[in-house]
Amino acid sequence: MKAYRWGQYAAPLALLALFSEARLSNARWVELVQLRSFDSFMRARPRPYKDAPVIVVDIDDESLARLGQWPWPRTLLAQLVRRLNAAGASAIAFDAVFAEPDRAAAGNDAAFAREIARAPVILGVPLRHKANKARPLLKATFASRGELASFAPQAEGAVPNLPALEKAASGVGIITTTFDADGLIRRVPLAMTLGEQTFPSLAAEVLRVAQGARNYVVQSSLSESRGRQNTGVGKIRIGRLMVPTDELGRIYVYYSLRDARRSIPAWKALGPDASRVKGRIVLIGTSAEGLKDLRATPLEAAAPGVEVHANIIEQALAGDFLKRPDWALGFELLYMLILGGLLAALLPRLGAAWCLPLALFGIFGPIGFSWLMFTRKGLLVDPAFPAATTFGVYIASSIVSYLKSESERRQIKGAFSRYMSPALVEQLAKHPEKLKLGGEMREMTFHFCDIRGFTTISEQFDPHGLTQLINRFLTPMTDIILQHRGVIDKYMGDCIMAFWNAPLEDLEHARHACQAALRMHERLVLLNNELRAEAQAQNRKFTPIHIGTGLNTGRCVVGNMGSDMRFDYSVLGDDVNLASRLEGQSKTYGVNVVVGPLTREQAPEFAALELDLIRVKGKTVPVHIYALMGGPDVAGTEKFRALAELNDRMLSAYRARRWSEASELLARCRQFDFPLQALYDLYEQRISSYSAAPPAAGWDGSYAATSK
Numbered sequence: 001m002k003a004y005r006w007g008q009y010a011a012p013l014a015l016l017a018l019f020s021e022a023r024l025s026n027a028r029w030v031e032l033v034q035l036r037s038f039d040s041f042m043r044a045r046p047r048p049y050k051d052a053p054v055i056v057v058d059i060d061d062e063s064l065a066r067l068g069q070w071p072w073p074r075t076l077l078a079q080l081v082r083r084l085n086a087a088g089a090s091a092i093a094f095d096a097v098f099a100e101p102d103r104a105a106a107g108n109d110a111a112f113a114r115e116i117a118r119a120p121v122i123l124g125v126p127l128r129h130k131a132n133k134a135r136p137l138l139k140a141t142f143a144s145r146g147e148l149a150s151f152a153p154q155a156e157g158a159v160p161n162l163p164a165l166e167k168a169a170s171g172v173g174i175i176t177t178t179f180d181a182d183g184l185i186r187r188v189p190l191a192m193t194l195g196e197q198t199f200p201s202l203a204a205e206v207l208r209v210a211q212g213a214r215n216y217v218v219q220s221s222l223s224e225s226r227g228r229q230n231t232g233v234g235k236i237r238i239g240r241l242m243v244p245t246d247e248l249g250r251i252y253v254y255y256s257l258r259d260a261r262r263s264i265p266a267w268k269a270l271g272p273d274a275s276r277v278k279g280r281i282v283l284i285g286t287s288a289e290g291l292k293d294l295r296a297t298p299l300e301a302a303a304p305g306v307e308v309h310a311n312i313i314e315q316a317l318a319g320d321f322l323k324r325p326d327w328a329l330g331f332e333l334l335y336m337l338i339l340g341g342l343l344a345a346l347l348p349r350l351g352a353a354w355c356l357p358l359a360l361f362g363i364f365g366p367i368g369f370s371w372l373m374f375t376r377k378g379l380l381v382d383p384a385f386p387a388a389t390t391f392g393v394y395i396a397s398s399i400v401s402y403l404k405s406e407s408e409r410r411q412i413k414g415a416f417s418r419y420m421s422p423a424l425v426e427q428l429a430k431h432p433e434k435l436k437l438g439g440e441m442r443e444m445t446f447h448f449c450d451i452r453g454f455t456t457i458s459e460q461f462d463p464h465g466l467t468q469l470i471n472r473f474l475t476p477m478t479d480i481i482l483q484h485r486g487v488i489d490k491y492m493g494d495c496i497m498a499f500w501n502a503p504l505e506d507l508e509h510a511r512h513a514c515q516a517a518l519r520m521h522e523r524l525v526l527l528n529n530e531l532r533a534e535a536q537a538q539n540r541k542f543t544p545i546h547i548g549t550g551l552n553t554g555r556c557v558v559g560n561m562g563s564d565m566r567f568d569y570s571v572l573g574d575d576v577n578l579a580s581r582l583e584g585q586s587k588t589y590g591v592n593v594v595v596g597p598l599t600r601e602q603a604p605e606f607a608a609l610e611l612d613l614i615r616v617k618g619k620t621v622p623v624h625i626y627a628l629m630g631g632p633d634v635a636g637t638e639k640f641r642a643l644a645e646l647n648d649r650m651l652s653a654y655r656a657r658r659w660s661e662a663s664e665l666l667a668r669c670r671q672f673d674f675p676l677q678a679l680y681d682l683y684e685q686r687i688s689s690y691s692a693a694p695p696a697a698g699w700d701g702s703y704a705a706t707s708k
Contacts, residue, residue: 011400012344012393019389020336023329028181030385035186037384038322039298041374046299047256052314053090055277056263056306059286063266070291074102074112080284081112083270085119088278091210093122093202095175095285095293095306098161109162117168122205124175127155127192135194136160139171140208142198144218148191151232152249153178155194173205177295177308178250184296185308187250190236190243191216203312204238210281211239221247221326243316244323252322252380253308254315255299262310263287283310324380332382335366336389343390347397355394362390439559444501444571445513445551445599446579447486449477449520451494452546452587460541469531470494473545476523484516485509489570497580499571502558510553510602517549517593518631550583551628552576552596574619581616582625585705590678593628600626607635609647611679613655613702622702629674643672654683655701659691 022030057080064070084092102108116123125136136158142148155176166172174192177185190204200208200216208216219242221234232247245251264273266284285306286293294302315321339362347355370383451457451473458466474496478488481498485506489497498516500509528544535542554575561570575596582594589611600608607630615622634640650665666687670680686703 012397015392015396016340023385032181033384034382038380042298047254047320049256049259053280054310054313055280057266057269057284058263059266061288066267073104074108078112078115081115081119083274087274089282091120091206091281093206093283095124099159113164113168120170120209122171123161123169124202126159127176128157130157132157134158134160136172137166140215142216148218149193152191152193153189171205171209173202174199175202189250191249203309207238213239244321253311254322255311322378328381335386339390340393343393352398359394363387439557443555444499445509445553446576447498448580448583449496449547449549454494457543477520480519481516484512510599513551514603514606521592548586549593550579551599552579553598591627595626595628597624605632607640615704617705659687663687
């Protein structure tokens with residue numbers, strides 16, 4: 001008990017320390033958890049699309065079909081640039097690279113360069129990690145208040161455009177995007193370093209050219225919590241725009257849902273639709289799947305890459321930024337430590353129920369606060385780790401408390417003595433690892449038996465006498481079930497519910513259940529003889545006790561069920577309910593024991609006759625049910641085998657609508673002296689009824705029971 005007492009404090013505090021260390025480590029998986037929580041916010045509230053001065057000229061599948069396969073001749077691209085420039089585009093950017101000469105004609109590149117020189121065109125250049133000596137033409141420089149090159153992402157090589165094209169262009173921007181560990185594009189660098197030079201991204205260069213600015217100004221992030229230490233990039237000024245970034249110079253892309261107003265198919269941009277670009281920034285990119293420029297974002301699994309650049313430019317122009325403040329990490333850690341520490345200290349004293357409101361506040365508080373910061377301020381504060389830490393501490397402490405209380409309960413032997421035979425209880429006490437107190441799925445056999453006409457019997461006794469009678473009935477019946485390895489689930493008045501194959505495994509549970517059911521009916525004969533003799537001696541009326549039994553085998557949930565204060569070891573499931581329904585059908589078919597199909601299959605040596613294909617009340621799927629007539633000694637007799645063969649033939653003829661044949665076979669079945677007259681009377685009525693009014697064409701030979 002002392003170990004449990006210390007464990008109630010040690011376990012949650014250890015978990016709190018583990019979560020705090022993980023959060024400080026900023027490992028890749030930690031960052032990914034954080035980013036995915038931000039994704040959920042963005043999906044819940046994406047950036048509203050406004051009719052911003054940004055438009056995408058989309059090289060879509062229809063444009064490729066109309067204008068030819070990519071790459072297009074440079075003369076066609078020159079025509080496109082000329083058309084867009086004449087329409088009044090403020091900037092024209094290509095999310096593509098023209099690294100090789102035009103294959104169509106040598107002069108095409110010169111024509112393309114001339115049109116580029118006449119328009120505000122920005123060309124894209126991909127950087128790569130494989131080293132080479134190629135360098136794009138730098139069109140603008142970075143005036144830095146800090147060391148941008150120390151923080152911006154590094155590249156080793158580039159794939160520049162043809163020199164003539166870059167020389168003619170107004171701007172050259174990097175089209176390389178960075179992916180997070182799960183392959184999503186959330187943060188895009190506004191600058192990347194190649195050798196000793198720093199190059200702007202395509203989006204940054206577009207914003208510079210569109211404003212007529214000459215360079216960029218980088219402002220460092222000075223952490224107040226670290227004595228105004230330079231912790232990286234904080235903002236980048238592009239013309240009149242101040243764009244916040246993370247410490248590596250990356251912008252958190254605040255995506256909007258794709259909107260048809262943002263784009264024009266390229267083939268239409270060569271026509272009258274080009275008038276839509278007046279005064280707008282134009283991005284030329286592709287959504288065609290075959291060109292493989294599709295990217296995964298928090299909002300889409302496959303978005304055109306040009307849409308990423310468009311979203312960056314739109315949010316920069318509108319001022320709709322996302323920013324993770326430098327105080328966020330300190331706030332998150334402080335929250336984790338305060339709430340986690342409070343729960344660790346209070347739970348052992350107050351219990352899980354009293355601490356639940358504090359735990360709920362600890363879980364949902366950071367989610368609500370983070371959502372508020374996101375929607376009102378555009379700030380990214382992590383809700384995942386503070387909420388997960390609170391939940392983990394609460395669960396850890398609750399589990400230890402639960403284990404402590406469980407250890408104080410009565411031992412297994414005392415608890416299960418109500419359910420099982422002393423021999424099984426002793427076996428369970430020796431091997432407690434065989435018991436699972438929580439719910440588990442298991443295949444079992446279920447037993448229900450009930451006294452027929454109990455109301456009539458009860459009218460003959462006063463309460464004391466009726467109690468004595470019920471006890472005289474339940475005691476021997478219970479003994480028989482326990483002797484055959486069964487477990488008593490409960491008594492429901494004059495009904496006994498029992499099961500086999502739990503908590504201890506019983507590989508022959510169906511056979512043992514059948515043996516117990518037959519033995520109970522044999523013992524009932526002796527009990528009725530005793531009661532008859534007593535009634536005669538007291539000169540009163542004697543009404544014999546008759547019981548009906550239902551057995552079924554199937555899967556169910558078994559375990560302790562109930563409340564925290566009171567529970568019972570019990571079973572729950574559809575196959576349990578079917579066993580109860582079969583007990584009720586024993587009266588309908590006039591037999592003692594009705595068994596389900598799997599019970600019959602697992603106890604094939606017992607004497608059993610098929611009764612019917614029946615849909616019990618509350619079920620839609622019919623099942624074959626059987627009458628248990630005796631043990632293997634009865635099943636082996638020639639008389640029973642002959643009856644079973646005739647009974648099966650009668651049912652086959654009945655289900656095949658051969659009414660005359662079924663009637664003839666039924667008459668032959670009656671010649672045997674087994675107590676089945678009620679069953680065959682029932683089928684005689686059905687055959688007569690169906691002969692006069694045949695069942696519907698879709699009849700499958702089943703019978704729908706109308707009573708339980």
